[in-house]
Amino acid sequence: MIEVKNIQKSFADKTIIQDVSAVMKAGQCNLIIGASGSGKTVLMKCMVGLFEPDGGEVLYSGHNFTTMKGDDKTEIRKEIGMLFQGSALFDSLNVEKNIMFPLSMFTKWSYRKKLERVNEVLARVNLPDVNRKFPAELSGGMKKRVALARAIVLNPKYLFCDEPNSGLDPQTSLVIDKLIQEITIEYNITTVVNTHDMNSVMEIGDYILYMYKGNKEWEGTNKEIIFSKNQLLNEFIFASEFLRDAKDMRMLEETGKISNERNMDELLDKDAPTLVPPPDPE
């Protein structure tokens, strides 16, 4: 479990995060969502220790990470895996060596044992037979999966994913989301995902933290988000007509009625872009 308590962060005179608190539980996907510039990446970087918060604390399983120094901090970091937005694979190393790197650095395993583990995690992310390829030879989705394999190779207790779907097509995004969710449940990891992707929010958001201008604006689950009356959240999540329709359809599925101001007739209007299938020509 990761607890974030009253985190504050400023750069020069600009306050980026103001007093954000949250509890992220093990075995579930915890999503941080928000518009660009809302402070979600800064929050994540404060959580992993890449930025030092101006105030507040981050607790990993009750241990205060913010005040830790030297080896204690290193020990916690060994339990953290992170999938970066740009994958952050080492250009000069092939896939096998990229994934093997943390094992070589922190274990005394034989080469054969390390290779077994590399192949195991590569199989887990559905990427067999790419051991000898270099990052430049991989597609965006493959890079993300290799980076995910590297992030989980040491069996981390905490997994951070910064915009895992950025730059990916919808189908590959689904694959990455599914993988993150499966790995989270399988290894009982505390997963924190920074995302803009509304599909991720709906599919894997066990806990969602919505950031707005550096503040925590809303928190809840992907079930609760459908029924949220928070205007800022609704404007952000259901920005398009299509997504508003999707929300209404989900509401209809869940409760049998649409409990908002929108008119059911509008939803079923033939000319309006909706999720309702067109009438059968026959």
Added chain:
Amino acid sequence: MTIFSDIGRYLMMIKGMFSRPENARMYWKEFIHQCTEIGFGSLGIVAIISVFIGAVSTIQTAYQLVSPLIPPSTIAQIVRDTVILEFAPTLVCIVLAGVAGSRIASELGNMRVSEQIDALEIMGIKTKTYLILPKIVAAMIMIPLLVVIAMALGIYGGRLAGVASGIISGSIYDKGLLEFFVPFNVIFALIKSYVFAFIISSIPAFYGYYVKGGALEIGRASTKAVVVSCILILFADYILSALLLPTS
């Protein structure tokens, strides 16, 4: 103010390099890799430059020594001392600031911009120790070796040019090389090369490690690293010469 904060950050970076490695074997591998990159990667250009510097020195010295009272072997003495004292350590290190320095700055800059350094930090690796220390140690071992090679090739290049153009015979050149030889000159050149090696590796590492932005900033950092390294090399050259060479 920027210059003082840069100096402060540079000193903090140097201090931050000295911490216990997580895995000595991995650090050793990185050190050997850097030795190969800095040493063998620059050997070709160093060899070419040294031979031509020696050759040009011989021809230009002969051009200026017009008095019949000065024996031709003096040309060899002047070429030897010029190459050992100045050309081999200073000129070669300025070239190395461009070759090895820009490579170090762009490598670290690219790693910073593409979040590879952040990825290492998250893994619990001390990035200053792992990424910068092996480069500096490798430079401080390989660059003096390159300077010694440059000395030998420069002197040999002078001989080749002298014999080829008929300025001086090989035997007189060889005799001149042994006359009035001061071994301290070699020690002085090696002291300079150690100082220059530290500049060539640590300054670009600083600019690369702290780069912010994208590809354009990596290029700018690389250029700035080379310019600052060259200026510091020339400054250090002057200070070391003033301190270590007896002039009276």
